[in-house]
Amino acid sequence: MAEDFISEARAEYRAQQTRALLRRSAPWAAGVAVVVLGAAGVWQWRAYENRQERLAASAQYFEAVQAIEDAGAAAGSSGLTDAQRAAEKSLAHLVSTAPADIRDFAAIRLATLRLADHDRPGAMAAWKSVVDDTKASPDLRSLARYLSLNASMADGDPAALRRGFEQLASSAGPWRALAQEGLVALDLRPGAAAAQQEEAHHLLLRISEAPDAPDGVRQRAGALLQTFGPVPAAPEARKAG
Numbered sequence: 411m412a413e414d415f416i417s418e419a420r421a422e423y424r425a426q427q428t429r430a431l432l433r434r435s436a437p438w439a440a441g442v443a444v445v446v447l448g449a450a451g452v453w454q455w456r457a458y459e460n461r462q463e464r465l466a467a468s469a470q471y472f473e474a475v476q477a478i479e480d481a482g483a484a485a486g487s488s489g490l491t492d493a494q495r496a497a498e499k500s501l502a503h504l505v506s507t508a509p510a511d512i513r514d515f516a517a518i519r520l521a522t523l524r525l526a527d528h529d530r531p532g533a534m535a536a537w538k539s540v541v542d543d544t545k546a547s548p549d550l551r552s553l554a555r556y557l558s559l560n561a562s563m564a565d566g567d568p569a570a571l572r573r574g575f576e577q578l579a580s581s582a583g584p585w586r587a588l589a590q591e592g593l594v595a596l597d598l599r600p601g602a603a604a605a606q607q608e609e610a611h612h613l614l615l616r617i618s619e620a621p622d623a624p625d626g627v628r629q630r631a632g633a634l635l636q637t638f639g640p641v642p643a644a645p646e647a648r649k650a651g
Contacts, residue, residue, distance in 0.1 A: 421456055466507040474500040478523065490527045498523045505539065514539075514546045518554055534558055549585075552578055556585045561594060572596055579633055585624035590616065591630065611638050 474497040481493040490498065501523065504516035521536035540546055540554035544546070559574045574577050575596070578589030597610035617623050617631040 446495050446617055464509050464512070466477075467504060467512045471504055471508070471512055471519075474504075475518075475519060478519070490523065490642060494523060494526075498527075505536065510543065510545050510549075511547065514543060514554075516552070518557070521554075521557065529559060533561060535644045537561075552581065552585045556588055556592075563592070568596060568599075584622070586622055587617050591627055594631075594634070611635075614638075 440643045441442040477493050477497040477500075481491050481497075484644060498520060500515045502519040505513055507513075507521060508516060516539050517536045521533040524530075524536060525533040537558040541551050541558070543551065555574060555579055559571055559578075572593065575592040578585050579593060580586075594610045594613050594617075597606040597613070602610075613637050614631045618628050618635060620628070623631075
């Protein structure tokens with residue numbers, strides 16, 4: 411009987427301690443719960459706001475793209491149409507305010523419009539904003555780099571152009587064949603040496619046989635190859651012979 415009484419007394423004592431601890435910690439626990447629930451609510455609201463911002467930016471981007479397509483051909487000597495100018499303004503706003511991925515797509519489209527409007531410095535600045543964006547998709551950065559190089563072909567520094575195209579051509583990205591085509595264009599400029607023409611010939615052959623090259627690029631390479639005679643041996647093959 412004594413042992414039972416002692417056990418019951420100990421159990422009651424532990425229960426009293428537990429109730430006292432709960433009473434002391436209840437305000438603190440309630441405060442923590444409020445903070446956690448409040449933080450969760452803020453996070454959920456911010457996530458909702460982010461989704462809404464992305465949806466709004468996406469809608470604005472596609473609306474601008476649709477307006478450009480509806481306007482038809484690129485601007486002529488008279489400049490952009492009113493619809494294209496409205497789209498340009500909308501895209502410029504997205505470049506300044508949209509989430510990163512939408513911003514980069516908008517910058518590439520904006521550069522194309524500016525180039526059509528004979529504003530190459532503005533186009534180059536838009537492309538550069540994508541190239542310099544370390545958070546942008548590598549493919550988008552490569553595309554912006556390729557487009558800026560291609561737009562500089564007429565009067566750009568040949569050495570700088572070659573370095574840029576070689577960098578893209580050495581990558582495994584989707585713009586490799588287009589960069590190789592850019593190198594061909596440099597090698598076939600008026601006054602090109604025989605060695606440059608030979609290198610262009612081999613690049614064209616490589617492009618025409620590349621399974622990952624776009625169809626249009628392969629077709630252009632094949633058409634240019636028709637203007638050459640038999641493919642000269644590569645330097646390594648000549649040395650081996």
